[in-house]
Amino acid sequence: MANKPGKRQFGYVRTLKSGRIQASYLGPDGIRRFAPNTFPDQTSAGVWLTLRQADLIRGEWNDPDLGRILFGNYAERWIEEHELSPRTQELYRALLRLHIDPFLGRKELSKIGPETVRKWRQDLQDGGRSADAVAKSYRLVRAIMATAVDDERIKRNPCRIKGADTAARAERPVATVKQVYALADAIGPRFRVFILAAAFTGLRWGELIALRRMDVDLDDASIRVERSMAQLSGGKLVVKPPKSDAGIRTVPIPAVLVEEMQTHLREYVEPQAESLVFTGPRGGTPKRGSWRSTVRWTAKVREAGLPAGFHFHDLRHTGNHLASKSGASTRELMHRMGHGSMRAALIYQHKTDERAREIAVRLNEVVAREAKRDDDGGAAGVPVPTT
Structure with a gap:
């Protein structure tokens, strides 16, 4: 028969018939809590009770039943x-x-x-x-x-592996402007602007297929993004808000796209304000799988001179790359991309070194011009950089 519990300043211990030590204490809710295992000696049991007492004193005690x-x-x-x-x-x-x-x-x-x-x-x-x-x-x-x-079910998050939340990804290809137009030409007139808009606005597939006529303001040269369409595994399309609050945005479109969009709206979009901007020949909303086969995407990519494996989403990647090259700030890139954090925007800025080279060339020209002016004015010892 087990011995009677031993009296302690905090908690209780008792020796079981097996010789092992059982430890317990009264929680702040008045319920007795037992250690999840027995101990080989009273010292080990006392250490466990001391730690539980410390949790209570620090206000860090969790109800073990919740975990x-x-x-x-x-x-x-x-x-x-x-x-x-x-x-x-x-x-x-x-x-x-x-x-x-x-x-x-x-x-x-x-x-x-x-x-x-x-x-x-x-x-x-x-x-x-x-x-x-x-x-x-x-x-x-x-x-x-x-x-x-x-929820106070556990004390600490056990997921503490640095870098485990990211996966190294292969560098995605960036299309040139010439390749974007070549792909748009190869795809054909109905989806020509679909391709150009993906590349020159950076909108996601789901945001593009959810666009309505009323979202396109050609007088202001802008597109209002307020919704997206997601395709579930069974093929069903559901309308949803953009990925984040930052996804609701107005994206200016370049002048080269305005005239193309005018033609598209006139020839392929119903006049009602709610009419979808991009639809198939029968009026259906494009779906990734069927759309790829319908337009023969793989063959058209090859025809445009793009690498095998070029994805539609790479057009968004291209658009963001072009926006970064144009000198857009981090905040401007975040707005254009519909991101709430700087992380993605900084990726494009870090990868875009052509702009830095352009600035260096212009700086060199300024220095050369100023140095020549000083030299003509009698300044001595100022080297004249070469361009």
């Missing part, structure tokens, strides 16, 4: 409770089903520590998952665990 919910159940609830677009919700459920639940789903939140997360991530990599899938899955687990911390 005993299974990760899979908590993750499902997390997805349900968050305001997510249908496509994002679909993506998160797929990540949970394919990459997270099989490893972490049956574990209690409180039992998932940094070592568990590292092993899970390593198992994904060893199992042949793509770097992108691993990074997305890690970001999702980290976000769920961050909410668990806020």
Whole structure:
């Protein structure tokens, strides 16, 4: 028979028939809490109780019962409770089903520590998952665990692997202006402006196919972006807000696109204000898979002199690159791209060194001009740079 509990200043310990030591204490809610395991001696049990007492004194005590919910159940609830677009919700459920639940789903939140997360991530990599899938899955687990911390189910987020939230991606190709026009010509008149608008405005596919006649103001040479269309796995298109609040924006369009858009609106768009700007020959909204086959995208890309594997989204990449080359500031790029953070905008600025070279050339011309003026005026010892 187990011995009676020993009296302590904080908590209780008792020796079980096995010789192991059991530790417990009364929580602030008056409920007795037992250690999740027994201890080999009273010293070890006392250390555990001392740590629990310290948590209470610092105000960092968490109800351990809250952390005993299974990760899979908590993750499902997390997805349900968050305001997510249908496509994002679909993506998160797929990540949970394919990459997270099989490893972490049956574990209690409180039992998932940094070592568990590292092993899970390593198992994904060893199992042949793509770097992108691993990074997305890690970001999702980290976000769920961050909410668990806020809910006081766990004390600290166990996702602490530096760099695990990003995946190295191959450099995407940038089309030249000549190649953009060549691709637009190859695609044909109905979708010519679709191509040009993607490249010269930087709008996303979903934002382009959601444009209505009333969103295009040619007098002001601008496009108003207020919605997007997302395609779910079953092919259904759903209208949703842009990816972030920053996605609702007015994007000026270059003069070279205004006349092209006038022709497009006149020939391919119904006169009603709500009419979609880009539709197929039968009036349907373009869908990625069928649109690619309809316009013979792969062949047209090759015909335009673009590299194999050039994606429609690379036209947005091209547009952002061109905007950066034009001298747009970080804030201007963020607005144009519809991003709420500087990260993406800085990528284009860091990669655009042609502008820096142009500035250096102009600076050289200024220095040369000023130096020559000083030399003509009698100044001595001023070298005249060569251009």
